Amino acid sequence: MFDKVLVANRGEIAIRVIRTLREMGIPSVAVYSDADRAALHVRMADEAYAIGPAPSAESYLVGERILEVCRKSGANAIHPGYGFLSENAGFVRACEAAGITFIGPDASAMEEMGDKTRARAKMIAAGVPVVPGAEGDTPDELLAAAGRLGYPVMLKASAGGGGKGMRLVEREEDLLGALERAQSEARSAFGDDNVYVEKAIVGPRHIEIQVLADGHGNAVHIFERDCSIQRRHQKVIEESPSPFPAVTAEKVAEMGEVAVKAAKAVDYRGAGTVEFLMDENGEFYFLEMNTRLQVEHPITELTSGLDLVREQVRIAAGVELGYGQDAIVRRGHAIECRIYAEDPASGFLPSPGTIAVLRVPAGPGVRDDSGAYEGAEVSSYYDPLVSKLCVWAATREAAVDRMRRALSEYVVAGVRTNIPFHLAVMNNSAFIAGTYDTGFIDAHKDELLTSGTTGDSATAIAVGAALAQAFEDRGQAPAAAPRQQSSNGTMSGWRLGALSRLR
Numbered sequence: 001m002f003d004k005v006l007v008a009n010r011g012e013i014a015i016r017v018i019r020t021l022r023e024m025g026i027p028s029v030a031v032y033s034d035a036d037r038a039a040l041h042v043r044m045a046d047e048a049y050a051i052g053p054a055p056s057a058e059s060y061l062v063g064e065r066i067l068e069v070c071r072k073s074g075a076n077a078i079h080p081g082y083g084f085l086s087e088n089a090g091f092v093r094a095c096e097a098a099g100i101t102f103i104g105p106d107a108s109a110m111e112e113m114g115d116k117t118r119a120r121a122k123m124i125a126a127g128v129p130v131v132p133g134a135e136g137d138t139p140d141e142l143l144a145a146a147g148r149l150g151y152p153v154m155l156k157a158s159a160g161g162g163g164k165g166m167r168l169v170e171r172e173e174d175l176l177g178a179l180e181r182a183q184s185e186a187r188s189a190f191g192d193d194n195v196y197v198e199k200a201i202v203g204p205r206h207i208e209i210q211v212l213a214d215g216h217g218n219a220v221h222i223f224e225r226d227c228s229i230q231r232r233h234q235k236v237i238e239e240s241p242s243p244f245p246a247v248t249a250e251k252v253a254e255m256g257e258v259a260v261k262a263a264k265a266v267d268y269r270g271a272g273t274v275e276f277l278m279d280e281n282g283e284f285y286f287l288e289m290n291t292r293l294q295v296e297h298p299i300t301e302l303t304s305g306l307d308l309v310r311e312q313v314r315i316a317a318g319v320e321l322g323y324g325q326d327a328i329v330r331r332g333h334a335i336e337c338r339i340y341a342e343d344p345a346s347g348f349l350p351s352p353g354t355i356a357v358l359r360v361p362a363g364p365g366v367r368d369d370s371g372a373y374e375g376a377e378v379s380s381y382y383d384p385l386v387s388k389l390c391v392w393a394a395t396r397e398a399a400v401d402r403m404r405r406a407l408s409e410y411v412v413a414g415v416r417t418n419i420p421f422h423l424a425v426m427n428n429s430a431f432i433a434g435t436y437d438t439g440f441i442d443a444h445k446d447e448l449l450t451s452g453t454t455g456d457s458a459t460a461i462a463v464g465a466a467l468a469q470a471f472e473d474r475g476q477a478p479a480a481a482p483r484q485q486s487s488n489g490t491m492s493g494w495r496l497g498a499l500s501r502l503r
């Protein structure tokens with residue numbers, strides 16, 4: 001299929017890709033910055049090459065360096081993961097020019113979907129529902145367009161995306177002022193102050209459809225993921241299927257057909273995700289298409305049994321899908337919690353540092369995609385993602401119980417994490433009922449963002465155990481630990497395990 005594949009990424013996603021390459025018998029090449037010299041993906045790949053200093057702009061984002069490693073290593077394909085160069089059309093063209101296969105779509109499809117206004121126009125032409133909206137060259141034209149749409153409206157920067165440069169306008173008298181601010185923000189953020197207006201979808205849900213297209217005319221969808229729990233446009237918890245009553249099997253089939261139509265409209269090849277906004281009536285509107293493997297892809301893998309990285313590699317090698325939509329079935333319910341080294345007490349600021357103690361959850365239906373290990377550095381140069389904790393169970397209720405159990409097992413000491421926040425969500429009645437929308441975190445921030453020290457006792461025990469081990473290793477007996485009885489008098493497995501080591 002390929003002689004070798006260079007994985008142009010780091011952290012958990014690099015390891016994720018290396019694992020599938022190994023299963024496929026394809027040698028893997030890792031690249032690393034100076035800050036990642038001791039990173040796990042470097043050790044897990046078949047070979048590894050330094051590509052520059054810690055700052056991404058001097059390493060992971062330097063296409064020529066990565067192509068240079070292809071030449072040195074003999075890699076004839078590149079998997080970009082997500083982020084970094086994964087949606088950089090210029091890099092795709094550089095790969096093509098170098099005779100290297102980019103595991104992803106053509107540069108043209110990437111560009112068509114990368115520009116929000118081009119994508120909107122393309123989708124309208126393809127009959128894909130988009131949010132009612134209008135462009136306007138002058139403030140007066142936008143004012144008239146907003147009047148026709150009806151308030152509230154949303155102002156969006158054409159060069160924006162991911163919520164940047166977006167403004168909700170509730171009343172006509174606020175529009176011109178908001179427009180000025182949106183344009184200046186867009187000018188400074190993107191160097192392009194083109195702003196358009198859309199009808200605002202109130203209390204939207206973010207429902208996205210996974211698509212696979214093989215470039216031979218075959219395209220299927222792999223059902224939906226619900227990514228409505230976001231903080232500042234950053235997804236935090238995702239689940240599949242969506243718990244919303246409006247997302248019925250018929251609705252999913254309809255959205256799936258639309259997503260496949262959207263992919264075919266740009267001759268898409270590879271794994272892609274079509275994002276939709278859904279209103280409270282279950283009407284859905286195209287938001288954008290992501291032309292890369294998403295962070296949250298594991299919950300689709302857990303419920304469908306597919307390995308999406310394997311499908312990407314096969315498609316990039318020119319192999320046909322080999323199955324149709326009827327072959328895609330799913331079972332059960334999956335949830336993903338993104339475990340970040342962030343400090344909930346300080347507004348979730350990154351909490352870089354060394355992971356001193358790490359106990360990752362496991363057991364039935366638990367998957368922890370991670371690049372972390374005891375002693376690993378969580379660097380301030382990169383996204384502080386420690387891992388993606390995923391669970392699968394036969395029903396949503398069981399999946400929530402399982403996630404609660406897995407989170408309570410998870411111990412990370414040395415850096416602060418958002419584990420207590422995730423535990424608070426899993427105990428929140430609106431989340432448990434599945435009646436949340438994209439405003440969930442804001443609506444429950446008092447309860448969620450000051451969530452207590454739920455994980456701390458487990459952390460304390462694990463740190464105690466680690467210290468005991470250290471004493472043992474040095475042949476010293478530590479002082480006996482204070483006996484801790486849980487509420488019902490029995491000793492939890494964790495406590496027993498830890499205390500037994502303290503003796």
Ligand code: MV4
Nearest residue numbers: 131154162163198199200201204206230233438
């Ligand atoms: C919207 C919207 C309401 N109405 N567009 C676009 C980028 C995405 N990350 C957020 N976007 C939104 N676009 C219209 N016409 C509300 C949002 C939105 C949102 C959407 C999905 C998930 C979370 C969100 C958080 C804030 C705003």
